Amino acid sequence: MAEAPTAQKTQKPIVPFLRLPENPSEQPYLAGTRCKTCGAVYLGARMACSKCFATEGLDEIKLSDKGELHVFSIVHQSAPGVPTPYVAAIVDLPEGVSVRCNIAGVEPDPKNLKFGMPVQMVTEAIRTDREGNDVIAFSFRPA
């Protein structure tokens, strides 16, 4: 039986601001926007700056893969199908923008988490989408 032609399966980011370079020597990174007028930094692309309202000079920047833990919560009850417990957190990046993420690589217990602790971004395939593509997500772990 002849094999049916299949579409090229690929890796897709869970959110648009996670960039997965095609060149395997380049690491995945988070993309942001810096407003040239006021310096505000955002995750992903922007139509305008919500701090100073500028509509031009909104340049894409590559965000650091290292940051600091700002705050966290240990989630024990979540939506159906979400494994618990886990560490939900806000990580501050040196560019002046924050990221909502999971903290991986630690037992989900407040005593393992320190305010300001350095964390490092990692990526992994977490699911397969309806077209069979690998969905790539990021998380941060203690650096």
Next chain:
Amino acid sequence: MRDVAIVGVGMIKFGRYPEKTVPELAAQAALLALKDAGMDMKSVELMASGNLYQSNAMVGQRILQIIGQTGIPIINVSNACATGSTAFREAYFAVASGAYDVAMAIGSEQMGKMGLLGGGGMGGDPAYSTEGVLGSGLMPAVFGMAGVEHMRKYGTTQEQFAKVSVKNDKHSMHNPYSQYQTEVGLEDVLNARVVSWPNTLYMCCPTGDGAAAAIVCSMEKARQFTTKPIKVAASILTSDPWTQRDLTMPDINTLTRNAAKLAYEKAGLGPQDLDLVELHDCFATAEILHYENLGICGEGEAGRMVDEGATSIGGKIPVNASGGLLSKGHPLGATGVANVCEVVWHLRGEAGGRQVEGAKVGLAHVIGLGSACTIQVLEKV
């Protein structure tokens, strides 16, 4: 703008009413408010109906189809947890502007046992769902992290947050409208299962059903309807301004601070003049933050305030004498109007066993995540 008075309020006991429709719940509250004002529907010139989960289903019109189809303008309002309070503000402005003399605000919601505000389910391929993968956008974690930020800044403890639940549960014992009227001890709160640390089960408001209504009238006509008009000294609505983390971690503080500043300016008074506060304690952590946001204590003093019992009935400034969202319940669209009812009852001296004695000025605060903040300052005339 002219002075506006509240001349009638009513609410049903929050709880679970699976056998009723949303308009039926709301109609009960509306009839109670009409009775309280000694008027019928033909006196009402405009109605604002707040409801979140049926916001595409003309709830306001369906209420009047039950209690009186007078053909008046109806505004259906949806503004997250600030839905009911935003509807109240629409009624207030309709009268304050001089366009109408009498307007009614109704807030209603039927949540059943949906849990966690029906979290997840944004449509599209579930493989791209970020919940539990990129942290959490669900309210228990959002308010958990907001509390943890206060811990980070001021060393606030989980026990101090837990004391908020103990206090509000205790207050609810005297509120017949409260979904729960159960006293819970500190150890019970701390030992309950964790929903999203530092909030345990008893530090999270319940889901539920409910409705509340308030009738506002020009001050000059108020005494036609009541001997105890309550002045709306300020009705403020703000949204989230730009702050550095807001788009990632909803900043529930700045828009409340902005609303409080505007409210005190408009009312011509300050936090030291308040006799009671009903604030948005959707989670125990939130209440602590709002003490400082509303200026009823200094920066970093909120934990100590609850330690000292300053916000209990009989304390310096009672907060959530009704039992708050934590005990009274939080049927989203009803909450903002129910807070107004509660403050009105205290200012009239009709709050029964939970009465804040001699109350002359009260503040009702609501936050809707996403974000919206309302503050109503009410004054005994």
